[in-house]
Amino acid sequence: MSLEKIRDPERMRRWPGHMETDYVYTVGLAGERFFREIKDNGKFYGTRCEKCGITYFPARTFCERCLSELKEWVEVSPRGYVEMYTIAYMDLEGNKLEKPEIWAFIRFEGVFGGLVHKLGEVKPEEVKIGMVVEPVLKPKEQREGSITDILYFKPAK
Amino acid sequence: MTRRVAIVGVGYSDFRPATPDVAFHEMMFEAAVKAYEDAGVNPRKDIDSFIACSEDYWEGFSIFDEFVPDQLGAVLKPVCTISADGMYGVINAYLQIRTGAFDIVAVEAHSKASDIVNMWHVMAFAFDPIINRPLKMHPYVIAGLEMMKFLKDSGNTEEHCAMVVAKNKKNAMKTPYASYGSIISPEDVLTSETLFHPLKKLDASEFVDGAVVIVLAAEEVARKLTDTPIWIKGVGWCTDTPWLEFRDWSRAVYAEMAAEMAYKMARIHEPAKQIDFAEIDDKFSYKELQHMEALRLCRKGEAGLLVEEGVTERDGDLPVNPSGGFLGVGNPLEAGGLVKILEAVLQLRGEAGKRQVPKAEVAVTQIWRGVPTTSGAVVVLGRE
Incomplete structure (x- = not known):
């Protein structure tokens, strides 16, 4: 048994682990149609809650306010506006991005909701x-x- | 259901940015033994129920709750794990005692953040796997977006955020369990590396390892155990929609509603006047300002002004995060809420040493589960 003092944390005994987690995530009824419209027709769709008077975008099958089932599909204009944005200089590994990414929350007229997505063909400034x-x-x-x-x-x- | 409930014991392990020498069980054991000693209870005989708060993905285990009883003295006792911040555990312990089924309940939460090799990937698993995750965005993109929206709508500024960082890191210099104390100027924060504009490197708290255990007891038991029971006066918790697409990006509505629930129970009508100090969530600098406004510690849009005028300093009229907050202590993942309560208990007992706030009769503590969540809890504590 050694009484040597360990100064290097790398020498502390530790066991490297790796959790493999593969899943398939079911897109569901709303997602199926929402993504099919983008794929086949290049169109955006939301679902309308008549009771609350709002259109959810992206489309979903229930209203989170009154819990009604939503069946009315409404086309949403793909032209939106930047409600706020951020410029990311770091990637998921914690490394500095060579080219900063611009992320925005994009709102669309007449709907409740929006999308978080990247901006392109524009400089950060x-x-x-x-x-x-x-x-x-x-x-x-x-x-x-x-x-x-x-x-x-x-x-x- | 009129049973009052008090905190009778607190214990914590050595909080450090990295703990390569101790396993999570050992940190929990250290915190537990100290808390039971502080409370004067024998865990094997006196404690009726145990609540641990953890998240499988932070731990790297499936069904992590199976791994908590032995180091807490909870083997073959009622144990449950809550997949949420430790403050939810305290609220559940409070409710368990109020049912009359249990007299003494212990709550545990910890962080072994330094064991997580790819933190940002793990955190990104909290995004919706269909709408958000395929975009491969860093989870702090959410903080950058929210900071821009909050500052624009509230009128608070990046300079105010920088003042929060300088204040909290300065406060942490006197907190023995704080890892990130330093004397810096707001200018240092503003000129630190931009990570997610307008969020800069020093606007974000760093992670820390540590464990906290809190012991709660029913009034009649609490009075026998201690001369300084710290009473739970009100509790509240709330979750907004998880969707990035449908949430309120401007206000911390989850905190507003959790606070109203807790204030109602605690009969707090004018928080800014009735509360002596606050330990609230500052995982990012702007969050302290947003949460101050959500908790009605000031009027909407005036949080930054209060910080600027020194009102929230430790010796100010309404100290906010005298511990140094997460910016000064470090972000201990699900143990965050227990660190807030730990600090409030020490302050209310008058045991905060060099960092003691001048007047400490009533405190509000508040937690947020971090990006990308919209969940949070509030606990109001008092000496009477």
Whole structure:
């Protein structure tokens, strides 16, 4: 038995672990139609709660306020505006991003909700609150019915 | 249901940014033994029920709650684990005692954040897997967005946020369990590296390891155990919609509603006047300001002004985070709420040493579960 003092924490005994967690997440009834509209038609849809007088976007099958089932689908204009944004300089590994990413919360007229997504074709110093933006979708043949079918939002013409 | 409930014991392990020498069980054991000693109870005989608060993903276990009884003295006793911050555990212990089923309940929460190798990935698992996670955004993007929205709508400024950081890190210099105390200027915060504009490196708390155990007792038992029971005067908790798309980004509505619930119970009508000091969630600098406004410690839009005028300093009229908060102590994951309560108990007992606030009769403590959540709890504590 040694009485040597350990100064290097790397020498403390520890066991490296790795939790493999593979899942498939069911998109559900609302997600199925919401993503299919983006994939097949390049269109945004929400669902309307008549009782509360609001349209949820992204679409969902129930109203979180009155708990009604939502069945009325409403097309939503893909042109939105930047409610707020942030410029990210760090990636998920904690490393400095070579090219900063611009993330925004995008609101759409006449709906309750919005989307958090990236902004593109714009420099960080040019982004402004209230800026009108539109989505840039993947070419139709490459879309797979996912939120990543939207590549980013860009300043609207 | 008129049984009053008091905190009769607190204990904590050595809080440090990294603890490569001790396993989580050993940190829990240290905190538990100290808390039971402080309360003067034998865990194997006297404690009726145990509540531990943990999150499988922070621990790297499945069904982590199975791993808590032995180091708490809770083997073959009623044990339950709450997958939430420790403050929820205290609230549940309070309710368990109020039912009359139990007289003494112990609550535990801890952080072994330094064991988590890829923290940001683990945290990103809290995003909705279909709408948000495929975008591969850093969880602090949410803090950057919320900070911009809150500052714009409330009129508070980045300078006010920087003052919060300087204040809390200064307070932490006198807190023995704080790891991130320092004397810095607001200017140092403003010129620190921008991570998620407008959020800068020093606007965000760093993680810390540690365990806290709190012992609660019914009034008749509490009076026998201690001369300085600290009473639970009100509790509240609330969760907003989890969706980034549907939440309120401007106000901390979860904290407003949790506070109203707790204030009603504690008969606090004018928090700014009736409360002597606050230990509230400051995982990010702007969150302290947002939570001050949510808890009605000031009027909407005036939190920054109070900080600027020194009102929230330790010797000010309404000290906020005299412990140094998470910016000064470190963010101990699910143990956060227990650190807030620990500090409030020490202050209310008059045992806070060099960091004692001048007047400590009634305190409000508050916790938020961090990004990307919209959950939080409030506990009002008092000497009477």
